[in-house]
Amino acid sequence: MTTVPASADLPRAFWLYWSGLSFTALGDAIVYVALPFLALATATHPGSAEVVGLVVLAGSLPRFLGPLLGGLADRSSPRRLLALSAGLRGLAVLGVGLWGLLGQLPLAPLLILAFLNGLLSTLAYATGSALVPRLVSPGALSRANSLGSGALMGAPLVGYGLGGGLIHGLGAPGALLVGVPLILALCAATLGLPPLRAAQAGGRPAPLADLREGLAVIRRSPLLLALLGLSLGLNLALNVMNTRAPLQMATQGRGAADYAIFEMLISGGVLLGIALVTPLAARWSLDTLIGLGRWVLVAGTLGFLDAGVAGWWLGAAVFGVGLGLLEVASTTRAQHLTAPAVRGRVIGALLAVNAVGLSLGAGLAALPLPTSTLMWGLTALLLGLLPLWPAALRRHGRAQRLSASSSA
Template sequence: MSLIRGNIAFRRYWSARLVSYLGDQLARTALLIAAYDAYGGTAVALLLLATTAPRLLGPLLGALADRFDQRRLMVGCDLIQALLYLAVALLMPPLPVLLAAVTAATVAATAFTPAGRGLLPRLVGQDRLPAANAQLAVGMNIGFATGPALGGLMLATVGLGPTLVADAATFVLSALLIRGVRRLSAPATPAAAREPFRRVLGAGMRVVRHSQVVRAVSVGFLVLVTFAALDNLALVPLGRTALAADEVMIGLLGTAYGVGMVLGPVLLTRAGGRTRMQFVLYGAVLALGLGTLFTGVSPVIGVALVGQALAGAGAGWHHVAADTLIQQHVPAERLGVVFGTVYMFPYGAEVLAYLAGASLLGLIGPRWLLVVSGIGILATLALVVPMLTRALGERTRRRAAVAAVA
């Protein structure tokens, strides 16, 4: 983890992401449980929608990251989320107001994400991007894995209000950490800062349309997550029926996935920047698909835990590889719109998966649904490998042509 030790700016950003993800998962778990207890299952669905639908504004909010100072934008987004969750904690509003507050907080989170991903190349340099993304994934996935357990524990012991106050405090801490990042967040060229918002958005969308690398990553996300999200529907029914597991063991299935998401990127940090990201992406899809299949055919809970850990490692690798490929092949001044657009696809895919998966679960049961999920994930390779190979080959040929002319 040499970047964390040696690069102060990266260490601050890494720490900010860790505490922010921890707070996100802490609040999400507490709110879902509290909403279910107070209003029933419909409220849970509405709350999940409030945390998902604003992500579809990714291109518009990503343009903010290309147009304005990224560091200040991230600090502002953190403070907005802190104020919103603090207000909810103090006022305990009725469900419609709660949904509006969570929606507004998700809008701020959606604007934060492309700004952070766009800033990273200037924090660490192009040659350190694979290692930086792997180390970031380790920190974020630690928060992802520990936040739900901590949220449930705090809700049970201190109640919803103090839990949400703790979440607001994580956003304040994140803002303070990012505020201390050295000033590398200005747009890459002075002209970019003077461009009208509409032009910034249009230029970014042209990159999305014409970049073969972006197209390959986006298609991969859409197909992969459409099948991978079926796991969320099948896991609890599988544990309750075929594996005869109690609540604790079913919870451990989620923990195993989170542990895999941490350990997978840890292995990448050991390789530094020596691993080609396209091969990491292919390995990620393979691990995620095989892990899901392994879970589906598992005869006992212990085997399912191994399958979930392998699937989690694949998910961790996939995010590292996807982010690095985009950062390496998209102009720095257009990363905001591109990341905002690319990360629309996983959220749209989740909606597709839940709409189709609910009916499939009733028809074929959890085991076969996981088998369908695993096979669909593996089939993603048939789309992504040719697209990405062609995209990277075309880029290499253009570079060779330029070098020959020079």
């Protein structure tokens, strides 16, 4: 593969979408840092993992609705869906933030906010993933995905630190209110997007049929199947870390301040991984980069075997590099393997299956198990998934050779 020339290949519409996405990701990061500490304030026992686990689980459950949301992304105007998702999220965060300023927040509104935020974020992700290949040329897709992933995972590098500082100065409810205008930025950005029609005209989303169709496309592709398995394990690992990291920072360090650094290091590692994709892709294929990213993820989990804050920080940075490599390389590879008319449904099916991993991760982290035991288990799981990708590449190569010989 060759390096794609810079910005000339990316149209103004993409940059508008990217700018709105960046500001919204910044606001999301503030909300992400604030929610666990709002939840901990509702716990009857200090340091309880159950309430954080419930909030993380509530934010993960909407991914089970991926087939419905992916069907909407295929059959609706992307501009309308992006504006709707950002607008409703901003209103929900505003309501909970004002409630927290006026009085003690119970757990229920936090769970509702986490669910709505997860639902609308999933809709925006499915819509954006199907939209970007329609905005840019095929040769610029890898660069556009790198920039999009940088917005979604890199903007939080500032947002997590900002969130930690806002929680310290204004309290968690005040931090939520600061995030509202940032989340709403995507609404403004959509005004400049072209009025693209739905990728598939006519029909209404049918979640079960859309799920079957998306899974059928994945089932026919060994590479998509392997990416699904790798992503399933990765999402499980992420939710275990998402639940246990605030508790680890609270018991071993300075709480919100150290947790913000932890998330900043993950985001910094992701930025580095994303930045490495373009130069590495000039020498190696996307398939090779996906293989490399798997090993970097395993190396990152080794840092979480250390109970100290420094070990978790180191693990977060390394894990983030692997996450950044995999995010861009696997997203671009999946888009190349999927027809435009069914991209939303394939993404929705992937999100629905990944929700199983997210739910299992949140559930495991809420169990009264030592964090060290969970981290050893995650390392073993990711090691066990390593052979999936080489096996898929061999199957894909055989299928291509058979197809070439039959057509000849």
